[in-house]
Amino acid sequence: MSNSPTTLFDKVWDSHVVRKIEDGPDVFFIDRHFIHEVTSPVAFLGLEERGIGVMYPERTFATADHNTPTINQHLPVEDPLSANQLQQLATNSAKYGISHWGLGDPKNGIVHVVGPENGITLPGFTIVCGDSHTSTHGAFGAIAFGIGTSEVEMVLSSQCIMQPKPKKMCINVNGQLGKGVTPKDVALYIISKLSTSGATGYFVEYAGDVFENMSMEGRMTVCNLSIEMGARGGMIAPDQTTFDYIQGRPLAPKGADWDTQLAYWKTLKTDEGASFDEEINFAAADIEPMITYGTNPGMGMGISKHIPKASNVEGGVATYAKSLDYMGFSEDDSMIGKQVDYVFIGSCTNGRIEDFRAFASIVKGRKKADHVTAWVVPGSHIVEAQIKEEGILDILTEAGFVLRQPGCSACLAMNDDKIPAGKYAVSTSNRNFEGRQGPGSRTLLASPLVAAAAAITGVVTDPRQFL
Amino acid sequence: MAYDSFSVLKSSAVPMPIENVDTDQIIPARFLKATERKGFGDNLFRDWRYDKNDQPKQDFVLNNPTYSGKILVGGKNFGSGSSREHAAWAIYDYGFRCVVSSFFADIFRGNAINVGILPVQVSPEFLHEIFTAIEKDSKTELVVDLPAQTITISATGASESFAINGYKKHNLLNGFDDIDYLQAMKSEIADFASKR
Numbered sequence: 274m275s276n277s278p279t280t281l282f283d284k285v286w287d288s289h290v291v292r293k294i295e296d297g298p299d300v301f302f303i304d305r306h307f308i309h310e311v312t313s314p315v316a317f318l319g320l321e322e323r324g325i326g327v328m329y330p331e332r333t334f335a336t337a338d339h340n341t342p343t344i345n346q347h348l349p350v351e352d353p354l355s356a357n358q359l360q361q362l363a364t365n366s367a368k369y370g371i372s373h374w375g376l377g378d379p380k381n382g383i384v385h386v387v388g389p390e391n392g393i394t395l396p397g398f399t400i401v402c403g404d405s406h407t408s409t410h411g412a413f414g415a416i417a418f419g420i421g422t423s424e425v426e427m428v429l430s431s432q433c434i435m436q437p438k439p440k441k442m443c444i445n446v447n448g449q450l451g452k453g454v455t456p457k458d459v460a461l462y463i464i465s466k467l468s469t470s471g472a473t474g475y476f477v478e479y480a481g482d483v484f485e486n487m488s489m490e491g492r493m494t495v496c497n498l499s500i501e502m503g504a505r506g507g508m509i510a511p512d513q514t515t516f517d518y519i520q521g522r523p524l525a526p527k528g529a530d531w532d533t534q535l536a537y538w539k540t541l542k543t544d545e546g547a548s549f550d551e552e553i554n555f556a557a558a559d560i561e562p563m564i565t566y567g568t569n570p571g572m573g574m575g576i577s578k579h580i581p582k583a584s585n586v587e588g589g590v591a592t593y594a595k596s597l598d599y600m601g602f603s604e605d606d607s608m609i610g611k612q613v614d615y616v617f618i619g620s621c622t623n624g625r626i627e628d629f630r631a632f633a634s635i636v637k638g639r640k641k642a643d644h645v646t647a648w649v650v651p652g653s654h655i656v657e658a659q660i661k662e663e664g665i666l667d668i669l670t671e672a673g674f675v676l677r678q679p680g681c682s683a684c685l686a687m688n689d690d691k692i693p694a695g696k697y698a699v700s701t702s703n704r705n706f707e708g709r710q711g712p713g714s715r716t717l718l719a720s721p722l723v724a725a726a727a728a729i730t731g732v733v734t735d736p737r738q739f740l
Numbered sequence: 741m742a743y744d745s746f747s748v749l750k751s752s753a754v755p756m757p758i759e760n761v762d763t764d765q766i767i768p769a770r771f772l773k774a775t776e777r778k779g780f781g782d783n784l785f786r787d788w789r790y791d792k793n794d795q796p797k798q799d800f801v802l803n804n805p806t807y808s809g810k811i812l813v814g815g816k817n818f819g820s821g822s823s824r825e826h827a828a829w830a831i832y833d834y835g836f837r838c839v840v841s842s843f844f845a846d847i848f849r850g851n852a853i854n855v856g857i858l859p860v861q862v863s864p865e866f867l868h869e870i871f872t873a874i875e876k877d878s879k880t881e882l883v884v885d886l887p888a889q890t891i892t893i894s895a896t897g898a899s900e901s902f903a904i905n906g907y908k909k910h911n912l913l914n915g916f917d918d919i920d921y922l923q924a925m926k927s928e929i930a931d932f933a934s935k936r
Contacts, residue, residue: 291932292925297907300925302932312824314775325923329933340773354773361775405823405847421825421851422777423917431922431929437905439846469760470817473846503820505846569760569820589815592759685769685822694792706764706821708787 278544281510282441282476285416285541289399291433298435304398306333306428307384308371310340310358311687312403316426317365327429330370334393335362337375338383339404340687343650343677346376355688369429382653382679385409385621389493390655392522396511396538401428406621406703408499411508412492413515414541416476418506439505440550442475443543446483448557453737455631456491457623457701457720459483460498461563461573463555468587469571473503475551478543483557484509489518490627497622498703501570510542562736564608565705565718568596572705576723576735580606599707600715601695608717608733615698616647616728617710618721619677620684623701624652626659628721633668635725635739641673642731648690649674650682674728686711699727743856745915749838749884750894752809754801755874761814762821763848767830769822780826781833802834806878813840813870819848828855838884840891842867853908854917860884860891866900869893886913 292300308316313335320326327333340355350356359376366373374380380387385406388394396414401407405419424434444463464471477499484492492509499507516535519525526534561575574581582604583593597603602611618624618632629651641647649669651657657679660666666676683690684702686709692698694713701724705716719727722736729739771783788800796803812831818841819827828851831839837857842864844852852859862870873880873893881894886909892899904912911917922929 291929294907297905300922300929302929302936304936311772315777315825318776319919323919323923325919328926328929352773358773358775403823403825405821419823419847421823421828421847421854423825423851423854423919427918427922430919431926432933433922433929435907435918435921469820470843470845473817473843500821500847503817503845569762589757589759591757592815595758685764687769687772704762704764704821706762708768709764712768712770712787712792 278547280441280543280547280549281414281478281508281541282416285397285399286438298437300433301436302399302433303401303428304332305393305400307388307400307402307407308333308335308362308425309384309402309404310337310362312422313365313425314358314361315422316429317361319426320430325430327369327371328432332432333371333429334388335366335371335373336381336384336387337362339681339685341376341680342688343648343680343682343690346678350376379654382655383621383624383681385493385497386624386652386656389413389489390522390653392519392525395519395525395534396515397541401434405500406497408504408506409493409497409621411496411499411506412489413519414508414511414538416506416508419500439476440474442472442477442504442551442553443549444477444479445481445552445554446479446557447481447554448483450483450557451561453562453722453740454560455720455722456487456494458560458563460495461565461570461718462560464498464502464570465563465573466555467502467571469501469569470503472499475504477504477507479507479509480543485512488627489514490625493625494622498570501703511538562720562723564723564733565716566600566602566608568599568705568707570703570705570718572596573718576608576733580604580608609735611733612697613645613699613727613732614696615692616645616724617650617683617698617700617702618724619648619650619652619682620702621652621681622703623721624650624656626656628701629656629660629665630663631721632725633665635722635736636672636674636729637668639672639729641728645728645731647674647728648677648683650677651679653679683710685709692716699724699733743832743915746837746856746858746886746912748886749810750881751811752879753811753813753840753870753874753882754807754809755871756801756812756814757871759815760817760820763819763824763827764821766819766827767824772824772826777829779833780830781835784830784834810836811838811840811882811884812836813867813874816841816843816864818844819852820845823847823851825851825855828852828857832857840867840870853912856912856915858884858886858912860902862891862900862902866898869898
């Protein structure tokens with residue numbers, strides 16, 4: 274290895290290249306592979322058709338999350354198609370010796386929540402899953418990204434995929450975040466500035482004191498949303514916050530192994546003078562609580578602002594008009610005071626304990642608005658247990674909220690948690706695409722604080738008035 | 741998963757001049773419950789194509805008999821969002837073999853090639869030329885020549901070259917996939933893994 278200054282991304286990428294193909298992709302080795310019930314069945318079918326097996330089953334971890342119900346998980350899953358997918362995940366995992374955390378397992382939960390909380394996600398690893406929000410794991414200084422089902426089959430059968438190396442982007446955010454500004458707002462702000470395709474072709478490193486001062490939960494929220502600006506993934510250099518989070522987790526290294534790994538992890542940072550293909554700077558002071566008004570995550574703005582005019586937006590005027598028409602909004606509208614019918618807190622973006630603490634900080638001592646239907650969905654059973662232990666459940670119950678069981682839930686509405694057509698949902702999830710949360714649903718992406726303020730008042734509300 | 745090899749495709753095209761077409765539109769999540777890779781074409785663009793009573797929406801391009809062909813021409817940032825390969829399967833199953841846009845989302849681009857769809861990235865200007873040509877004549881023919889890496893509007897002769905790496909080009913021309921390649925180098929992978 275050369276002594277020239279190197280980025281964190283290059284250090285991790287280059288150490289995982291098995292073979293470089295001339296005028297082609299790299300054969301890229303994968304340390305950890307997560308699978309779930311929706312994007313894996315066809316990959317297993319492919320293995321069978323080819324008559325090949327799983328090369329390293331101990332490097333793959335299965336959890337059921339995408340289509341699972343969030344109530345009555347002890348009962349058989351009613352939807353036969355979902356039940357079939359769940360059964361296939363169980364059968365395939367058993368057949369090939371893959372650990373499987375199915376419905377009801379105490380370790381079950383959303384794949385991007387359970388990986389880190391069990392110590393499977395570690396710095397310097399390469400991590401993939403048939404889910405674009407795999408970028409979450411980059412919070413630990415891992416290269417983590419979503420793949421398609423053909424690639425799931427590649428990883429199962431050879432522990433490798435074929436990847437052209439992305440370009441490198443560094444996004445610096447420095448300064449002090451204002452009151453009520455959460456990691457979700459930082460991410461939505463960056464996406465609103467870059468657009469949903471602004472980082473396509475790049476892998477992002479987030480740097481600066483805003484991220485250095487952020488908890489692991491917050492870093493996961495930020496890295497999770499990297500895909501929403503088109504980036505393949507995003508990562509943050511591991512530091513003491515990272516090491517403290519990992520130490521003692523069930524599958525984390527222990528004893529002498531811990532010491533060896535830790536020494537390596539401490540080398541995982543971008544060297545002074547290393548260069549990126551693109552470097553972008555933002556000031557923390559410019560960020561306020563964010564909310565989206567359109568049908569992609571780049572259509573976001575500070576909650577006190579007005580919806581931009583088409584003439585001030587880059588890109589197609591027709592596409593912009595179609596989007597606002599779908600949402601039932603007009604140019605120059607204020608978002609404050611818009612009606613809210615549903616509130617969803619959860620998902621791999623904001624389904625961790627810190628998110629429920631934030632939500633509870635506002636609903637404590639207040640009451641849910643009568644006309645609002647709220648779905649409060651923990652990211653995992655471990656998060657669910659924390660919510661109970663910390664007394665958050667009592668606060669939620671007192672305020673008129675019901676805690677559901679873990680899963681992806683209304684983020685993509687594959688289960689029964691669907692927002693009805695035409696209704697408005699303030700959602701802590703990651704995508705406001707047309708119909709994402711149910712056919713005809715209208716999604717406003719926001720932080721847990723904004724979601725809590727909306728749940729209490731029944732309209733879009735600046736959460737800072739409650740803080 | 742085997743697919744038909746791709747060489748030169750001559751076809752009329754279906755225009756969809758909308759930007760940021762995400763994979764949730766291409767195939768909504770509620771149709772991802774199959775455990776086999778077939779039949780996804782029926783639900784391609786489901787919620788743009790059908791109303792809530794499952795009746796075809798007459799103003800959507802796939803329901804307009806004026807337009808047909810094996811080439812789908814989309815606006816900038818086609819295929820953004822979810823990594824679901826089902827989006828590429830749906831496009832293939834419906835009968836498209838090529839998607840043209842001025843910009844593709846990364847994961848979709850990779851998925852498309854892996855299932856035998858050629859993503860052709862052209863300049864915004866050339867994309868505009870294609871849309872204009874289709875507007876003039878809905879049956880206008882496009883020629884996508886993979887060996888030469890060019891796309892041509894037959895009526896005007898306007899042409900542009902497109903990029904694809906040599907490895908993926910070879911795969912598409914021959915109907916090979918990455919798994920064949922990886923299976924052939926498993927001992928090298930095992931050596932690598934043993935050192936990690």
